[in-house]
Amino acid sequence: MAHVLIVGGGMSGLSLAWYLKQLQKGWDITILEAEARVGGKAWTEREDGFVMERGVNGVLDNKPSTLELAAALGVTRIRSNDASRIRYVVRNGRLARLPDSPRAFFTSPVLSPYGKMRLVGEFFIPPGTGERDESLAAFAIRRLGDEAYRYLIDPMASGIYAGNPERLSLKACFPRIHELETRYGSLIWAMITLQKEARKAKKKGPSAGPGGVLTSFPGGMEDLASALRKALSEEIVLNAKVERVERDNSKWQVQLADGRCLSGTHLVLSLPAFQAARVVRPFSSRLSFLFSRIEYPPIAVCALGIKREKLENSLNGFGFLCPFCESRKVLGGLWDSSVFQGRAPIGYHLVRCLIGGMRNRHILEKSDHEIAGLAITELKALTGLKGAPDLVRVFRWERAIPQYHLGHPALVEEIGQWLSHFSNLFIRCNWIGGVSLNDCVLNSNILARKMTEGKNAIRF
Ligand SMILES: Cc1cc2nc3c(=O)[nH]c(=O)nc-3n(C[C@H](O)[C@H](O)[C@H](O)COP(=O)(O)OP(=O)(O)OC[C@H]3O[C@@H](n4cnc5c(N)ncnc54)[C@H](O)[C@@H]3O)c2cc1C
Structure with a gap:
């Protein structure tokens, strides 16, 4: 047997x-x-009414595998709030909202008029040979231009891999994008064609963003484990x-x-x-x-519980990512209590900052106090935090994401x-x-x- x-x-x-x-x-x-x-890496800490993820934050429902498993096990799921579809990147030291529709793209402060024109010009860029293993950075600069690479693609690579896009393989990390270029010649043309096909089949078309609704469980990812x-x-x-x-x-x-x-x-x-x-x-x-x-790069996750009145920003959204060229101290911040119900006691926010990654490999040489200090400095500058947070926890992953x-x-x-x-x-x-x-x-x-x-x- x-x-x-x-x-x-x-x-x-x-x-x-x-x-x-x-x-x-x-x-x-x-x-x-x-x-x-x-x-x-699916590990939740619960303390004083805060539900803090040390690692995995949630799963998107457009790929159903995890949620089907959860359903088979009888685990209740929770959907993220609608506001969590609002995402920000840092541009010139301030939070700039990422566009979520073609119209918003043209008025968005994330790219300059030149950066937008260059991105739209993707339509006319001839396809690569598709054979060699190209870096995410080289691919993005070739197809979308340098500015879109720095402000859209680089932060996305930080958000998923805490990685360096100059070293990440497009084929391995984003095989679907590689396939779309090979098949349609242009990503914009691929989106238009797939949208048309989806409309014909009365299905939901592809999206330029992450797509799907972020989903978790009432007690955090630990519920599934x-x-x-x-x-x-x-x-x-x-x-x-x-x-x-x-x-x-x-x-x-x-x-x-x-x-x-x-x-x-x-x-x-x-x-x-x-x-x-x-x-x-x-x-x-x-x-x-x-x-x-x-x-595997190291990552520190710094969870901060903050009384609402201490923040100028209402944290209406998913959070923010920091492009490498902006030289910030954190990779980004997730506004967990805005994303999911029940992540913080009434009257408090829960924010988690991710720090470290492939381009900041010495982060774990710092003490918890120093790591929290980096997160607090950035929240003061970007979200108007006044005074000290009411709860601070630092979770360390020496070798976090392959x-x-x-x-x-x-x-x-x-x-x-x-x-x-x-x-x-x-x-x-x-x-x-x-x-x-x-x-x-x-x-x-x-x-x-x-x-x-x-x-x-x-x-x-
Ligand atoms: C900070 C962070 C945030 C993340 N956020 C998300 C997210 O929001 N959404 C998402 O989809 N993914 C996220 N991920 C990625 C996700 O965590 C993982 O890909 C997934 O959980 C990995 O599961 P795994 O079982 O493959 O590996 P692991 O979770 O690494 O499990 C490996 C297991 O092997 C055990 N082990 C190690 N050595 C030995 C040994 N010698 N003998 C026996 N056992 C051993 C370990 O203790 C561990 O339990 C995140 C990862 C990190 C680090």
Whole structure:
């Protein structure tokens, strides 16, 4: 009988186990999680009426994977408030509202008249060859112009990856955009064509923004992790840090830090790439090397609870992002209590600032007090904060989000080839196939189906 060992109890490992359990009743499944809790980057702190996310903030409902899983587990969801569709970027030291319609685009202060003309000129830019792995920055400057790159694309890369767009691979990070250029020649032409097709089919057309409604759960993302923990209570082993993995005859042998040893027929690596690199070294130095090439920047999340009267800005919106060229101290700020009901007690705001990323890699050398000081300085300058916040918490992620850098598509291909040398070895974590929670859950669903159908050529 199959015994599947899943190393890592983040949302990828948990959702994979859950789908496997639904699809194949007879299989033994064990999830080995290093920490005393499951959920990985989906982790909520609740204190004095504040609901603070250490990591994942929510999921968009236009990709239904996570919400379908939540519904199957009976977890109630909450939609973001309508105002949260209002987003800002910093331009010339002030918050400028991002346009959410073609008309708003022409009156928006986010781009200069020249920047707008250049962006519209995208229509006439010939398509690239589509073959080479182009950076997000090179692609955006080539198609949209330097200003749109700096004020629209660069902050988006910070918001999703905390990354450096000069190093991020367009093909790996935004495969859909790469596909639209290859297929339609121009992004604007692609939008027009797809809108027309959607109108004909009486469906919702594509949007230039993130699309979909941001959704979470009343107690934060932890609600989903807790529901999975309950549903998988017999499969989860906590405080089970895997140190090394070996292949012994036809079985996988897993050694834990406390000396325990387990064996299984199938092994799934659902832990971060740098950890995976460490545990696979005993049986494949090549895989270990390939995994170790994926970089992770540090991020500090600073949560601030603030009495409403201390802020000049009413925080009506989702929050703001800081383009790198504006040289701010934070990547951006999320106005959580404006986005979701119940995130702060009545009379208070909850704001979370994200600090660090690929272009600020020494952030965690600072003390919590210093990190909070950076967030407070920026809130004073950008939102008119007066006085001190009433609650301050700093959450640290030493290695936060995997970066899909130039060369990532080729790296993933090579990893796939090396995995095929070993039977029943799989990867399911956010460093392959998309970093968003929706991608993680969707990929877990797909992998569970392939595994139970015995399609072992598919390894992630
Ligand atoms: C600050 C931040 C904000 C984010 N916000 C969003 C958001 O709003 N929306 C969104 O869609 N995505 C967001 N993401 C991305 C999202 O968190 C992830 O892609 C997703 O949650 C990753 O889940 P995972 O299971 O693949 O990896 P992880 O969550 O990293 O889980 C890996 C698990 O492996 C365990 N582990 C590590 N080493 C070992 C070992 N040796 N033995 C056993 N277990 C081990 C870890 O403890 C962890 O539980 C955010 C990420 C961060 C860091």
